[in-house]
Amino acid sequence: MDDVYQIGIDDIKDTGSLEDCLIRSDSFTSSPSMDNIRKLLKLIEVKNDGDDNNQDEGGLKGLNADTRPLEPSRRTFGPWEFVTLWVITGSFNIGGWTTGSSLIAYGLNVWQAMLTVIIGNVIVGCLCVMTGAPGAKWHIGFPIIQRAPWGVNGFVFVVIQRVFLACIWFSTQVFWGGQCVKLVLTAIWPSFARVNRPLANGTMTTGDFTSFIIFTALYYPFIWIKPEKYKLPFLISCVTVIPTIVVTWIWFMAKAHGVGTLVTDVSSVSGVTQATRSHLGWMMVLGICTNINSMSVHVYVQSDYTRYARKPKDQILAQLIMVPMGTIVVALIGIICTSCAAQIFPEQHGTLLWAPYELFAALQAHYENSSCSRAAVAFCGLSFMIAQFGMVVANNGVAAGLDLSGLFPRYFTIRRGMILMSILSFIVQPWTLLNGASKFLSVLGGYGVLIGPMTGVMFSDYFIVRRQILKLSDLYNYNSHGNGIYWYQKGYNWRAFIAWMMGVWVTLPGFVRMVQNSSSDPWAGWSNLYDLSYILGCSLSCGTYYVLHKVFPIQGLGVEDNEDYFGTFVRARVIDGVDSVEEKSVPEIEEKVKSVA
Numbered sequence: 336m337d338d339v340y341q342i343g344i345d346d347i348k349d350t351g352s353l354e355d356c357l358i359r360s361d362s363f364t365s366s367p368s369m370d371n372i373r374k375l376l377k378l379i380e381v382k383n384d385g386d387d388n389n390q391d392e393g394g395l396k397g398l399n400a401d402t403r404p405l406e407p408s409r410r411t412f413g414p415w416e417f418v419t420l421w422v423i424t425g426s427f428n429i430g431g432w433t434t435g436s437s438l439i440a441y442g443l444n445v446w447q448a449m450l451t452v453i454i455g456n457v458i459v460g461c462l463c464v465m466t467g468a469p470g471a472k473w474h475i476g477f478p479i480i481q482r483a484p485w486g487v488n489g490f491v492f493v494v495i496q497r498v499f500l501a502c503i504w505f506s507t508q509v510f511w512g513g514q515c516v517k518l519v520l521t522a523i524w525p526s527f528a529r530v531n532r533p534l535a536n537g538t539m540t541t542g543d544f545t546s547f548i549i550f551t552a553l554y555y556p557f558i559w560i561k562p563e564k565y566k567l568p569f570l571i572s573c574v575t576v577i578p579t580i581v582v583t584w585i586w587f588m589a590k591a592h593g594v595g596t597l598v599t600d601v602s603s604v605s606g607v608t609q610a611t612r613s614h615l616g617w618m619m620v621l622g623i624c625t626n627i628n629s630m631s632v633h634v635y636v637q638s639d640y641t642r643y644a645r646k647p648k649d650q651i652l653a654q655l656i657m658v659p660m661g662t663i664v665v666a667l668i669g670i671i672c673t674s675c676a677a678q679i680f681p682e683q684h685g686t687l688l689w690a691p692y693e694l695f696a697a698l699q700a701h702y703e704n705s706s707c708s709r710a711a712v713a714f715c716g717l718s719f720m721i722a723q724f725g726m727v728v729a730n731n732g733v734a735a736g737l738d739l740s741g742l743f744p745r746y747f748t749i750r751r752g753m754i755l756m757s758i759l760s761f762i763v764q765p766w767t768l769l770n771g772a773s774k775f776l777s778v779l780g781g782y783g784v785l786i787g788p789m790t791g792v793m794f795s796d797y798f799i800v801r802r803q804i805l806k807l808s809d810l811y812n813y814n815s816h817g818n819g820i821y822w823y824q825k826g827y828n829w830r831a832f833i834a835w836m837m838g839v840w841v842t843l844p845g846f847v848r849m850v851q852n853s854s855s856d857p858w859a860g861w862s863n864l865y866d867l868s869y870i871l872g873c874s875l876s877c878g879t880y881y882v883l884h885k886v887f888p889i890q891g892l893g894v895e896d897n898e899d900y901f902g903t904f905v906r907a908r909v910i911d912g913v914d915s916v917e918e919k920s921v922p923e924i925e926e927k928v929k930s931v932a
């Protein structure tokens with residue numbers, strides 16, 4: 336029998352993971368209630384979460400049905416599925432609508448803001464193809480891929496940060512979804528607008544919180560849909576939200592008899608001074624990087640979705656075209672509708688309605704006695720609410736759930752991770768994060784400072800150092816004897832940590848200054864470097880990682896499994912007498928291996 340397979344089984348079964356480190360700590364072992372805690376942990380172990388594979392692999396320390404390489408039957412995403420994925424999670428939603436208009440706060444006029452959107456999202460499309468390549472080829476998700484550059488223990492550093500960011504994004508998207516619910520309820524029952532007692536120091540009202548809870552209850556059933564079956568929900572979302580955005584655009588332009596005053600004279604309407612000369616150049620650079628930063632988390636974890644690709648090339652053209660095109664179209668429509676609203680609704684007193692739910696609420700208030708306007712607002716709110724289901728569940732929920740599953744495969748699945756995120760969304764209190772456009776942009780800017788260098792490490796390791804070759808069995812190898820090629824030094828690849836720090840330190844001071852003083856008092860030099868945060872950090876970390884590899888070479892390059900142990904690529908027999916890993920439990924396979932040996 337092939338020795339490689341025997342090593343893979345032993346390593347996965349008998350070695351430590353993050354869960355085992357917690358259980359085996361001295362303080363935990365000496366606890367008098369250890370037996371009770373073990374019983375509780377045994378009770379909540381992943382045994383059968385509606386998937387037969389889970390029952391077979393739930394006791395393994397390195398994988399479960401969600402973290403393992405996907406077998407062909409679960410890979411259901413073709414080119415059109417990736418198009419609909421990006422329609423819902425990338426552009427035709429509240430975040431995509433507000434992308435371009437928010438950039439005006441930097442002192443850019445409409446066309447300058449749109450230029451940054453175009454350049455930024457073309458770059459995003461290319462980045463998505465690159466970050467999605469490992470998942471499309473090897474059919475593994477983000478947390479598993481990170482074990483290659485960071486080590487089978489070091490990857491925890493990256494994934495924990497990603498989980499933290501997921502908490503922010505998940506809760507933010509739920510809050511926006513709650514605003515859509517509030518819009519629908521107010522359209523149906525106008526008296527709901529009087530449910531407005533201030534809460535949380537005035538950052539929200541009782542109506543906001545009620546809508547937040549209702550939206551949470553509404554998206555819960557979608558948690559039970561497996562990612563490989565998202566085709567129909569994506570299609571329904573596209574059919575509702577795309578016509579809504581197009582019709583809204585046409586109606587506002589017809590009502591304003593043009594593109595509105597914001598497009599023609601941005602300074603007088605927005606109250607923002609137009610940037611000029613060198614300041615204009617740096618603000619455009621910041622605008623481009625803000626577009627990238629706002630999508631940086633989604634970009635970084637593309638393998639969580641491309642792992643479902645039927646063929647590796649299925650993700651390429653769809654993302655290269657749909658990522659920039661969708662965002663460009665929706666951002667421009669958002670700017671034009673906001674511009675037209677400033678002219679149509681003079682009672683807003685010069686307030687620019689960036690968010691679509693604010694725009695539709697103003698429309699209902701302007702035509703308060705019109706049943707047609709209430710019906711239109713209700714339908715628009717419902718459409719954006721459906722799109723938010725995709726943002727919450729398919730975008731942030733899947734990624735966060737898989738991250739937690741990668742950290743604790745014995746106790747978490749994607750579904751359980753989503754449930755935990757829904758609980759944490761109340762604790763994060765997104766209404767405080769969204770209290771002001773400048774604060775929100777600062778939060779978005781911070782993503783690139785951390786994520787850009789991490790992405791650079793991954794690019795360097797996968798494309799330059801390893802030449803796109805991975806050994807799947809060792810990605811699940813926690814052997815303390817260091818038999819796996821991703822063990823490095825005690826499970827940590829120090830090269831990745833040094834490379835990441837080289838990409839972070841150069842932009843961190845400028846980010847701190849941005850958070851402290853917004854853009855009113857920049858820190859010469861450092862603030863300019865911060866404007867380049869994602870691109871600069873990614874490039875520096877990528878180059879540093881490669882240089883460290885050349886000086887201190889990484890071992891095991893070019894090595895891959897000589898058997899399809901997980902049944903990932905073909906439906907062939909893995910071992911004589913045993914059909915495939917997904918059809919037999921590990922004990923059965925191990926017994927067969929011993930008998931053959």
